[in-house]
Structure formats: C-alpha cells, structure tokens
Amino acid sequence: MKFNASKPALMHAINAVQKAVSPRSPLPVLTGILFEVTGNRLYLTGSDTELTIQCNIEVETETEGAIVLPIRYISDLVRSLPDIPIQFNSIPGSTSVIITYGTSQVSIHGYEPEQYPRLPSINRGTGIQVPQDELKEMLRQVLFAVSNDETRPVFTGVLMQVDGKQFRLVATDTYRLAMKNYQLEEEIEQPVRAIIPGKTLGEVARLTGNTEEKISIILEENHAFFSTADLKIASRLIAGQYPPYEQVIPREFVTRTRVTTREIMDATERASLLARDGYPVVKFTLQENSCVVSVQTQAGWIREEISGLVEGEPLEIWFNARYMSESLRALNSDELCLELTGPLSAAVLRPAGDDSYLSLLLPAKPPKD
Amino acid sequence: MKLADLTGHEEIIRALRRAVEQNRASHAYLFAGPEGVGKTTTALAFGAALLCRNPEQGDACGRCRDCRQVAARNHPDLHRLVPEGASIKIGQVREVLRLITLSPFQGQRQVFVVEQSDLMTQEAANCLLKTLEEPPAGTVLILISDRPHALLPTIISRCQVLTFQPLLPEQVSVILKRVTDAPDEEVELLSRLSGGCPGRAVRLAGTEGGYFGLRQRMLELAAGLNRASLAEALQRAAAVAGDKEDALTCLELFLLWYRDLLVCKETGTPELLFNRDLFPLIDREARIYSRGQLLRVIKEIEKTRDSLLANVNTRLAMEMLFMRLAGAG
Structure with a gap:
C-alpha cells in the first residue's frame, strides 16, 4: 500500500x-x-x-x-x-x-x-433513499423516547419499518412513544422491519449533513447500512420482536385542545422549577377555552393560563415535566394538538395539521400531599 | 488450535465435533474439571469450529478468515468473560447480555466463553439465568469452572455439562513437548506430578529457571525448616508470601516433597516417588522425621492451601504454616 x-x-x-x-x-x-x-x-x-x-x-x-x-x-x-x-x-x-x-x-x-472484522455484503440492492436533513430531523423526533434500560433490549432501539411507500420510525420506553412517518418516492416491494440500537442512530444523526442530498438505508438480516457518497455507517440490529405498539395508540378521545407549542413549553418548564424533587409532575387543567399549567408544593405555587381551543369534557391531568418538555421539543411545529383519553390514560401530542408524527405520553399519578 | 489437534478428552471432543457437524450445538455448556486440564483450550477450539465458515467434519478448517481471527483473538463474534478482580460482576454480565441481544457481526453465531464462571457473584449469576435458559438463536454460551459445586444449581441445570478428566502422564508429556522447550527429564517429571493437568505442568515449566530451578528454591526453603528458629521461619515465609499465586505454587511443591518423604520412609524405594532424581536427598531427609510428623506437616500444608483459596490473608497464612513447620521437629 x-x-x-x-x-x-x-x-x-x-x-x-x-x-x-x-x-x-x-x-x-x-x-x-x-x-x-x-x-x-x-x-x-x-x-x-x-x-x-x-x-x-x-x-x-x-x-x-x-x-x-x-x-x-x-x-x-x-x-x-x-x-x-x-x-x-x-x-x-x-x-x-x-x-x-x-x-x-x-x-x-x-x-x-x-x-479486521468484515461486514457482511449487501444483498438487498439499493434499499430506500431519504434526504439527509429529513432523516436527521426524523431521528431527532423519535430518539428522545428510546429507553436506556438494558434489561429490556428491544426498547433501547428504534423500530424501522418500510412498507410500500411508507417509511416509519418508532421508539418507546413504555412511558412514552414517538412515531414518525415519511412518504417515499419509490415503492418497496418487500416490507421490512428491524430494530436498530438508539445509540448508533444517534451517531447517524450526528454524521449526516444538513443537505438535501440523499442517504440510502438498507436493512439486511443482521445489519442496517446508511450510506452517502463518502460515508457508510453500519449498525448491528437488536434481535427480538418489537411489541405491537399500534394497539396502544388511542383512537378516541374525551378532550382535545389546540395550543401554541412555545407557550405550553415555557409554562411547563417554569412550573417544573417548583415541582417536588424526585417527583417532578406538573398539573394540566383543561377547561373551556384554556389550558392551565400549575404546580403547588411546599416550595410555593405557580399557575399559568394558556388560551386555546378545548373540545370535550374538562379534565385534570398530571404529567412528568421532563417527559412533557422532551415531547414538546420533538414536535417541531408552532401549534400542537393535545388529545386526552382520561386523567390516568395515554395522551397524544401531534403537530397541528400534520399527520406524519405523533407522540404518546402516559400521565403521572397525582402527587400525594 | 483445532479440536482435532487437542490431546486427550477424546469423548468430549467427539461429542463437540458431532454437535458442530449436525448443527445441533447446545445453547449452553458447562465445562467442568480440574484447573489446567484443558477446558478453556477446548472451549476456544470449539468456538473456532462453531465460527469457521468452512468446517471440516465438525472442526475448524484453520485457514479461513474466521479461524485466523479466532487464533489472534480478534474474532468479533467470540467473546471472553474473565473475572474482574476477585469475581465476575453483574455489570460484566449485563454487558454480555447486551451483546447477546445484538445479531452476530460476521456470521450466524455468537460464542461467549465465561472463564472461572464459579466466581460470578450471586447477582451476576441470577442475572444470567434467563438468557442462559433461552438465548437468541445462534448464541452458544460456554461456562468454565474448576469448582462446579460452587455454581448455583439453577445455572448447572441449564447447561449441558461436560466433565473433563485428568489426562494420562504420557498425554501431558506430549503437550509439554509441544508447547514448551523444557528438557526431557523435566518433561518426564512434570508430566507425572501435574496430576493430569497439562496447564499446571506448563505453568511450572514456564517459571524462572524451569521447574528444576523452582524446585531448588522451594527445597532451600524446606530444608532444615524443622530445626529453624522462629525468626528464620518468618523470614522464609516472607520469601513466598508476596503473591498468592506464588504461595500456592510453593504449597503445591511442598506437598509433593513431603509426600515423597513419607513414601520413601514407608517403602525405602525410589519407584513411587515423584522427585525420583533426588532419591538420596529424600532418603536422608526422610530419616529426620517420624511418620506422625510427616503426616501432620502434610495436613498443615493442605489446611493452609484451603485457607488461601478461601481468601485468607496470604502472608499471615504462610507465616503460620512456616512457624508450625519450624516447630515440627
């Protein structure tokens, strides 16, 4: 050489x-x-x-x-x-x-x-093509929901699923779930799915550029490959079955609201400052035409009212402040729809007017005084 | 190393080769048997056979990329777990479990060799149980232990147990000749006193000055010990008490030595002695001790060895022994 x-x-x-x-x-x-x-x-x-x-x-x-x-x-x-x-x-x-x-x-x-260990050769042809900036954003929108708990390995990965023209990423740690869809230009004949470690996808997100240039993704039996003109990233897959996540996404809601993302995010972060150490929950009260974010602890209290459109029954619900902030930050939209199924069952967050993304969040139990 | 190149353990090797050939390798094995008998060597050869891409009659070909990677300890799908300090900790086992959940890197299989598996902490062992029972397809776990009785019964019941028996002295001498350049008379002696464990013989041959040098140093420590003063006994103890492994080797040689003295005292002939070449010296020394004294000395040495294995302070244990031996006369 x-x-x-x-x-x-x-x-x-x-x-x-x-x-x-x-x-x-x-x-x-x-x-x-x-x-x-x-x-x-x-x-x-x-x-x-x-x-x-x-x-x-x-x-x-x-x-x-x-x-x-x-x-x-x-x-x-x-x-x-x-x-x-x-x-x-x-x-x-x-x-x-x-x-x-x-x-x-x-x-x-x-x-x-x-x-040197040799990667297996690629047998499944070209795979799918996604613009690099799109993939980067998609990963950002789901990676926060990946679990760190090594005892349940499938949850430390992201499910990557390609069916027809639909390319989907799903991540969950069983307290929250994030799902992002992307419409491909070309149809894929064979549906494929694989669980890719969240850690390696973090590297993919770091290394891909903010360009519209495409990155190709190929899912093989044991590896996932991401390649651009000068870069190839291969990740081993996590063996195992991803749980049937679709069943847990609710379809009917008792209360819906539409609010400005920025406002609710700031309110949540301010309210969390007063929340109890070790149990950082924030109360959301949905009433006619407003959503009230509040916390009352020994340290004091805070109450912020955000105006917005509320449909359905009034409702009081508690969320973990950190989980809520992370979900809101991943939305990437000025306005959001918050859809609730009850005070102790899953809530769904969607960017307003965008069906390609949703994140699901389980509420917390009300704090005991 | 290929399975076919191993000396001894014919039954076990036949079973392992058949398992590879018929693609019916069990997901978990326990290789039990005395220390240095060849369990890890066999496990690595078995691992090579499992990972080889062109296996020949259930054995590694020794030429393909996988085989060469295994030989250089560079194979990405062959993992070895060894104790970190005094035990295998739960963190190490968790790391293994994480690797197990990933699909193999290069081929179809992943092999994990857990050395001294009896040193797993209870938490670590329990953590491994579920995966040991039913690992993902293509995973082979090989647990190695010279103290299988110290393993949890729940671990043993999940493994296919293969018990390694000590080799014949001739087989040990074949191995010694292959892997060391010890002189012939040393090979002959070591193969007799290794207890059928080539690993032990190789270790003794590999010490500074070879086995004879080591024995000479130990004999100097033992010689006239029964007439030594307390200060002298403590001084001699300090010479071998610095390192636990050294102390254990010393005890091993002491045991052989006093055993020879006893045998010589009873029979008066060199045939049954390990250190046959030193017969005149043994004969002379044997006369100094009474039968009861020799038996007591041997018991003391055995007791000290057990204490050392049970993690008693090395220095204190050795000083105690030497003081007792000094008082034996």
Whole structure:
C-alpha cells in the first residue's frame, strides 16, 4: 500500500470514524483504524462491532493495499503533522507503515487487515433513499423516547419499518412513544422491519449533513447500512420482536385542545422549577377555552393560563415535566394538538395539521400531599 | 488450535465435533474439571469450529478468515468473560447480555466463553439465568469452572455439562513437548506430578529457571525448616508470601516433597516417588522425621492451601504454616 494524501482530508476521515473506535476494545484489532486503498480512494473504517463507520477520501494512489493502524498513535500523529503532503507506505511482508512528510519519517506498527472484522455484503440492492436533513430531523423526533434500560433490549432501539411507500420510525420506553412517518418516492416491494440500537442512530444523526442530498438505508438480516457518497455507517440490529405498539395508540378521545407549542413549553418548564424533587409532575387543567399549567408544593405555587381551543369534557391531568418538555421539543411545529383519553390514560401530542408524527405520553399519578 | 489437534478428552471432543457437524450445538455448556486440564483450550477450539465458515467434519478448517481471527483473538463474534478482580460482576454480565441481544457481526453465531464462571457473584449469576435458559438463536454460551459445586444449581441445570478428566502422564508429556522447550527429564517429571493437568505442568515449566530451578528454591526453603528458629521461619515465609499465586505454587511443591518423604520412609524405594532424581536427598531427609510428623506437616500444608483459596490473608497464612513447620521437629 502506498499513497499520498493531504492532512485536512486525513483528519476529516479519522474524525469521522474514530467515534466508533474504542482504544480499550478487548479485540486488539478493533483498537485500530482499517486503512484500505482501492483505485484512487482511501477507505478508513472504525468499528466497535456494534457500530461501524467507514469514510472514504480521495488520495493519490501508487499501489493498492490495506493495513490496520492503532488509533492511539495514528489519530494524534496525523493531527500533529504539518500541513504538507503526507505519504503512507506499508512495508511489504510486515504490518508496519512508514509515513513520510517532507524530509521526515515515522513508522507505526499495526495489524494485519485480514484480522479486521468484515461486514457482511449487501444483498438487498439499493434499499430506500431519504434526504439527509429529513432523516436527521426524523431521528431527532423519535430518539428522545428510546429507553436506556438494558434489561429490556428491544426498547433501547428504534423500530424501522418500510412498507410500500411508507417509511416509519418508532421508539418507546413504555412511558412514552414517538412515531414518525415519511412518504417515499419509490415503492418497496418487500416490507421490512428491524430494530436498530438508539445509540448508533444517534451517531447517524450526528454524521449526516444538513443537505438535501440523499442517504440510502438498507436493512439486511443482521445489519442496517446508511450510506452517502463518502460515508457508510453500519449498525448491528437488536434481535427480538418489537411489541405491537399500534394497539396502544388511542383512537378516541374525551378532550382535545389546540395550543401554541412555545407557550405550553415555557409554562411547563417554569412550573417544573417548583415541582417536588424526585417527583417532578406538573398539573394540566383543561377547561373551556384554556389550558392551565400549575404546580403547588411546599416550595410555593405557580399557575399559568394558556388560551386555546378545548373540545370535550374538562379534565385534570398530571404529567412528568421532563417527559412533557422532551415531547414538546420533538414536535417541531408552532401549534400542537393535545388529545386526552382520561386523567390516568395515554395522551397524544401531534403537530397541528400534520399527520406524519405523533407522540404518546402516559400521565403521572397525582402527587400525594 | 483445532479440536482435532487437542490431546486427550477424546469423548468430549467427539461429542463437540458431532454437535458442530449436525448443527445441533447446545445453547449452553458447562465445562467442568480440574484447573489446567484443558477446558478453556477446548472451549476456544470449539468456538473456532462453531465460527469457521468452512468446517471440516465438525472442526475448524484453520485457514479461513474466521479461524485466523479466532487464533489472534480478534474474532468479533467470540467473546471472553474473565473475572474482574476477585469475581465476575453483574455489570460484566449485563454487558454480555447486551451483546447477546445484538445479531452476530460476521456470521450466524455468537460464542461467549465465561472463564472461572464459579466466581460470578450471586447477582451476576441470577442475572444470567434467563438468557442462559433461552438465548437468541445462534448464541452458544460456554461456562468454565474448576469448582462446579460452587455454581448455583439453577445455572448447572441449564447447561449441558461436560466433565473433563485428568489426562494420562504420557498425554501431558506430549503437550509439554509441544508447547514448551523444557528438557526431557523435566518433561518426564512434570508430566507425572501435574496430576493430569497439562496447564499446571506448563505453568511450572514456564517459571524462572524451569521447574528444576523452582524446585531448588522451594527445597532451600524446606530444608532444615524443622530445626529453624522462629525468626528464620518468618523470614522464609516472607520469601513466598508476596503473591498468592506464588504461595500456592510453593504449597503445591511442598506437598509433593513431603509426600515423597513419607513414601520413601514407608517403602525405602525410589519407584513411587515423584522427585525420583533426588532419591538420596529424600532418603536422608526422610530419616529426620517420624511418620506422625510427616503426616501432620502434610495436613498443615493442605489446611493452609484451603485457607488461601478461601481468601485468607496470604502472608499471615504462610507465616503460620512456616512457624508450625519450624516447630515440627
């Protein structure tokens, strides 16, 4: 392997992949970055087996080849190199590389590329195409609802479902649920579904750009692949059945209201300041043409009245303030519809006039005095 | 290492190969047997056979990418769990459970090898129970233990138990010759006194100066101990009490030594001795002790070994032993 590259390009690629590399991995080879040169492109791969990130940059190739270089050295080394052309030259018959910059040289010992875990090849063709900014926003809208409880692994993931032209993401931690639909341009013949770890989707959201350029998503038996022109992210899937979430989404409501998102969000956050430590619940009173947000504790009381359209029966309901704030923030809409089924059963939040998103929130028990 | 290349344990290896060949590997195994008998080695070879993409008659091919990754401990679907400090903690087990819920990375299977599984804390063991009973398809858990009686019965009942028996001295010497460069007479001696556990023999051969060097140091500690003063006994104890493993090795050699003295005293012939090459010395030493004294010494050493295994302070235990031995004469 022999190639010439610029420092900014190398830095860009190393920064992209190093998030997936753990310098303390039990597998020695995974403490490194895989360098592979094919044609005039250099592919850098980092992996902790759960998340694999591959980034490719253009280089001036002399000979093709591959090597795994330990992240501990390569990342800091490249960062501290001067901004002049850098040449990588692997020594045939060994697992070392010589890096030449100007008249100086440095050599690093690495691992055989053959030892590096190989991702299974993609068999299902092109998969689906979604603009990057859309995917980023969709992920933001559901990821907050992912559970951190490792004892129930399926809830630490996001259900990704493709059926016909509909692309859907669902996340729930059993106290709340977020669901986002996206209409695809092309129809998919075979419906597919998979549970992808929330942690790796967080990385996908971080690495995708704010552009309309498309990202392709392919769901394979054991992996999900997200790829753009210069980036490929692979995530392992969580084995198991996602629970039948559709059953828990209520269809009939006793009370509906339509209010300004900003107002109710600010009111909730202010009210939560007075809420009891360890049980941060806020009371919502829905009455004719207004929604009252209030808290009364030993610390004092607060009451905010937000005008809005209320249909149906008047109702008093308590919500966990943090859960409510997170749900409101994920709505991405100026106005919201809050639909209630009773003081102790699920509430549904939707952006006004947008059917593609909903989030469901279970109320809290009224605090005992 | 391939299953076919292993020495001994023929029955177990045949059963494992059949399981791979017929694709009927159990989801959970317990490899029980004395320390150093080859349980982990077999488990890793079995893991290689399970993960190999071109298995040959139920065994790893040894050439494919998966096999080479296993050999270099780089296979992403082969996980090893070892005690962190004195026990396997619940956090470690939770991490394993998380990995189990993910689909395999490279192939169709994930293999987990839990070494010294009897050191799981009770919480850790209970946490593993549900998954051990019914892990996701393609998961194989191999629990390893030289003290299976210390495992929860609920763990054992969920595993297919394979009990490893000590090897014959000839088999141990084959392994010793393969993995160490110990001289022939040392190989012969070690294979006899390893108790059929090649791992133990390899460890003894690997100490500084080889087994003979180690024995020499231990004999110097034992020699004339029964006539030593209290201060001298404590000084000698300090030499081996720094590290628990060293202390255990020392006790092991002491046991063999005093056993030889006793056998020599009773029979007067070298045939039944482990340290046959030192017969004149043994014969001389044996005359110093009475039969009762030797029996008492051996009992003391065994008691100290049990205390050490039960986590008694190493230094105090060794000092106690040496003081008793010094008083034995």
